[in-house]
Amino acid sequence: MVSRVQGIDGALTVKPLLVAKFGGSVLKSGEDYARAAEITEELQREHSVILVVSAMKGVTDRLLRLARDFEASPSVEIPELYQMHVEALRGAGVSGRLFGEAFSRIARLIDELTKIIWALRVLGEVTPKALDYVVSFGERLSAVIMEAVLRSRGIEAKALTGWEAGIVTDDRFGEANPIMEETVPRVRSRLLPLTEKGIVPIVTGFIAATRKGDITTLGRGGSDYTASLIASILGATEVHFYTDVPGVMTADPRLIPEARTIPRLCVIEALELSRVGGKKFHPRTFEPLLYSKIRARILDAKDPHGPHTIVEPECIDTLKAVAVMRGLAVVRLEGAVMAGRIGTAMMVTSVSKRAGVNIVAISQPVTETRIEIVVAEEDAERLAKALSEEIRNQELDVNVMVETGLSAVTIVGYGLRNPSLRARVLSEALSLEPEPELRSITTGFHDASLTIVTNARDAVRIAERIHSRLLRTRGAGEAS
Template sequence: MPVIKIGGSIQKDERDFELIAKRIERYADQKGKTVVVTSALKGVTNGLIEATENREKAVEIVSEIYDRHVKLLSKVSEGAEFENAFKALSKLADELFRIAWSIKVLDETSMRVRDYILSFGERMASVTLSAMLRARKIDAEAYTEPVIVTDDSFGEANVIEDLSAMEARKVLDTKSKIVVVPGFIGKTQTNRYTTVGRGGSDYTATLLAKLLGFPEVRLITEVPGIMTADPRKFSGARTISRLTLEEAMELAQMGAKRLHPRTFEPMLDRDIKVYIEGLYDEGFTLVQGGCNSLDKLKGIAVLEDLKLISVESTNIVGKIGSAARVMETAREAGVNIISLSQPASETTIHIVVDSMNSRRLTSRLQELRDLDSVRVEDVSAVSVVGCGLRNKDLFKEVLREASSFELASISRGLRNVSVTFLTSKDEGFNLAKDLHEVVVKWIN
């Protein structure tokens, strides 16, 4: 009984849907139920975000999104299947038009309303995808409401697993063999729509496998697996045939393939296989198991558009809790710290955050007493991931290649294996290119 996730990037037109139908048929076991988790159609989530930001054109934008679904539906279904799905889409569209009109009139929105609007992408995709499957005589039905329960941290909601397990089991009570459910979105205990962050459909799929006891997850996307680096920037990028759970979690945390950072968390202490595979090209990456002596290097990740904030003062030397004060300030500002370090002299605390949140954190830090200065620089972070970093010779080779750059962090514990370097904004790509050559040399 697999959980199959269909990415938004491969839901563009009827040709994609034909390939999707064949892939679902390939993996849908005749003896059990298959859960298909869908993302919104390609570009729809961005369109809905634009509607919340360009509120004057909100009604026009959502109208175009609705028309696109109806047009696609007419190409992938017909007869009774088209009519039933058309009614379901129209009902969702009426609801969406009302909220779009409201934010246009009020010219304001909130994170709660934003999540509500974004939920329509996956809900409408569930209707469209299931209609396409039924038109091909595949026993499928749409489940347009979220199947996970979250808290009310809108925009980046946290899953409440025990309640989500109860909700997810309702999917197994449906009559159809294949159930298409929305990814990315959840609901609070008071029935408010939430989202779990970009890339959240991958996380939804692995979470459902855990909650329902399914042994296998297939994440279907536009590329044949996770690659050693972004193939659009690195011509020698190769598909990684196997990742350990530790390596996959590390790459996800660093934004590989735009995976949700918590995609592989549900696999901890569970016997679940996850395949990341391409719709257009044969090939996949299997995520399973832990490190062994044969594992070498697996990939690199580059985080750009970062800020290095340096907090300097002689007044913090020897004072217990100085770094804790900085971290607490970041927490109060709602800013995630990517990296934090403090030299032995204790006169400076270095923090790496994304650029979008840096100004908010900087202004809060400048309000703290006992600080001489708060400096901000543009930086990039380049990470090498692989269990092979436990091998001293491999680790030394990586360090030699990056000897002229600042070492930001080393993680060689039981769960995570990576080394990260900080560079200036302009030097990140060159370092990544050199390190990628080392990775490809040692990949296995």
């Protein structure tokens, strides 16, 4: 979509829409906000820009601790948060009236935060709804700073919460889902009138609200999802994710220092990679971009013209990246009575649903004597207990066991559709000495990923081997 933009002289120009998201990793100081403003200024020459901002680095974690951990002292933590935001405002070069206005808004938000934190201390309990309200302050404070910084450079800008920008969700606090029928028309009617007047909307990432106006969050890392959601609703031509690495890399550079930037990823590969923690994307980031023509770019805020990743609709047959997901456990059901017994798998999935446990992976051999459910480690005991109860109620002779300390190593790339490349990946993994323990092997969406569940140590060994043999010099967009 293009936006008709009214200039100061009243003349209308037509510019393509671009959504730019700045992550907490690149919002650590006033200098960072100033850099984000410079990038926005440059983008504005060719585009109508909508910004999505995260909280300053570390702020969401601090707010969560403040709300949950009654040992954390509000009289120490809150003034520190206040100081951090005022310093960023000052450090970004905001002064005079704009400084005064933003300073008062920060003070009001901090005052509101203080009241809620003390109220939680008095109540002695924190509901998921209260937690979302508390963490929302991180993005709200950040958007106030960004607005002041842009305005101090003569760019018209307006900070909006996700709710004010039109995002309506269900009431799954902590992991809310947008209600699209309501969100789509609202986002259009709230944001387009601003861009048409040449105003840059600054939307708080990660936070939205229910129909009743209760603040919700979209899950950790949710600003990515806010950005792609808005881009897809408005039919933007591009969505940019500004971060602290030069794009998506062939592996997490903290795990594999030789990791390199992947110049091109297709949206299916990006979707698979985000599900397993690649670039710590929110797992739903690429959902709204699937089947769209929107291009995503992942860029280093410190070097926006340097190497980066473009995510585009068309896929080519290569291998792209490897990612390791830690902290997994397997809940294993074993019993001869399960064979041929219709409804056993349904029992497992409905018990998981009742226990509020997300199933990361599930498998059963054709002999039907075993079912393995991979879940997050912290959910394993709860699921095992719920399954044991159900098995007792149904008087089945089935054992339930839990094994913790597992990881999943996932190789991503459209090239995996080629059986010989899949075989090559597996033979590389199996040729390690000592031989790794492989718990399960599965393929993902469009065969664009292959996941091996194993113990934590072997997952890293496999990732290193696959990276050094198949990704270090290839897979970054070249044919395999």
